[in-house]
Amino acid sequence: MMDPNTLPFDTTTMLEGLRPWIECESPTYDAAAVNRMMDLAGRDLAIMGAQISRIAGRMGFGDCIRATFNHTSRDPGILVMGHMDTVHPVGTLAHLPFRREADRCYGPGICDMKGGNYIALEAIRQLQRAGIPTNLPVTVLFTSDEEVGSPSTRDLIEAEASRHKYVLIPEPARPDGGVVTGRYAIARFRMESTGKPSHAGARLADGRSAIREMARQLIAVEDMTTDDCTFSVGVINGGQWVNCVTTTCTAEALSMAKKQDDLDRGVAAMLALRPTGNDVQFKVEQTVTRPVWEPDERTMALHAKAERIAQSLGFAIPAQSSGGGSDGNFTGALGIPTLDGLGVSGAGMHTLGEHIQIDSLVRRGKLIAGLLATLD
Secondary structure, three states: OOOHHHOOOOHHHHHHHHHHHHOOOOEOOOHHHHHHHHHHHHHHHHHOOOEEEEEOOOOOOOOEEEEEOOOOOOOOOEEEEEEOOEOOOOOHHHOOOOEEEOOEEEOOOHHHHHHHHHHHHHHHHHHHHHOOOOOOOEEEEEEOOHHHOOOOOHHHHHHHHHOOOEEEOOOOOOOOOOEEEEEOEEEEEEEEEEOEOOEOOOOHHHOEOHHHHHHHHHHHHHOOOOOOEEEEEEEEEEOOOOOEOOOEEEEEEEEEEOOHHHHHHHHHHHHOOOOOOOOOEEEEEEEEEEOOEOOOHHHHHHHHHHHHHHHHHOOOOOEEEEOOOOOHHHHHHOOOOEEEOOOOOEEOOOOOOOEEEOOHHHHHHHHHHHHHHHOO
16 A cells, blocks of 8 residues: 655645645636636646646636546546635735744635645645556546535536546545535525615605615524524625615525435525515525535445545544535535545634644645545
8 A cells, every 4th residue: 555654745845836826816706816716726737747628617607627637547536626716805815915823824715725725736746756656547626616605516516526436625624633524405595675765864754674674584584593404694785875765685595404304494494484564575595505415335435445544644534524515515415435624724714814734734635645546
């Protein structure tokens, strides 16, 4: 068995290579910014000798990249899959610059999940330089809209994964260093309330506030949360002038459940919401859904192999199901052996404190290299 301990991963070199990725801000809704990130990743892959396909974005989102490497086998292989979009808007670098402080490195998207994507490429690089062939062909797929539920890439992800034997996803490691072998089901919703406009100063009583109606509905939505199915509202927009009674207000909600049946009941409850009065309107639209991914025997066998490699490297990777969806929901639900959470350790994802634990770069990179080299 190939010993990944012998591969000369270097922390400083990895941080230097990762820095341009972090300083290329790539929020999901800015397709041009995401495409600049894909340019960087594509160039790095080209230098590694990959054959690169650029897949045009759609629905207003950025492009995707599919990269393959020469291999003697044409059997189904290993798909390494990650997203290059982040939740951080352009300009976040002014508040969260790439910087190293003690055992941490900070930056927008560094943990979720550019750091993981980068160490996956570094693992491939290390195997190439050592002349260690993989038993199976390796494909890399970088996508552009995971942070909003992958509405434009789900079909691409499922089609590509179906041509492979295994899927490895370098999303962030769990807080205890564990990896993900299942994920909860998730549904997203768009809500819209409609009222009646009036002058808020002169004719307040003539109006019906869409914001007021939405506020009532938001409380009702979040109060539906149980241990089996949660509901949260993360986006709300309404009004333009403080002296006008608002006509329209929109919001976005998220529901998550460990079991598909519980999510299905949650979806039904959301779609059954009605206006609180006859003088206002309210409607709910279901947008994106991620199916529940429950671990099966083949995924657990994949984890067992990874666990043995991790033990040889001196650390543990306990398996767990997780909230917070990923594209592993799709591949796992298809029954393709999938191991998620293989990426770097860190914290503060989606905040101005996002960072990685620097020592996890080498540790997790060796883990991925060991998997790539030994899976068959």
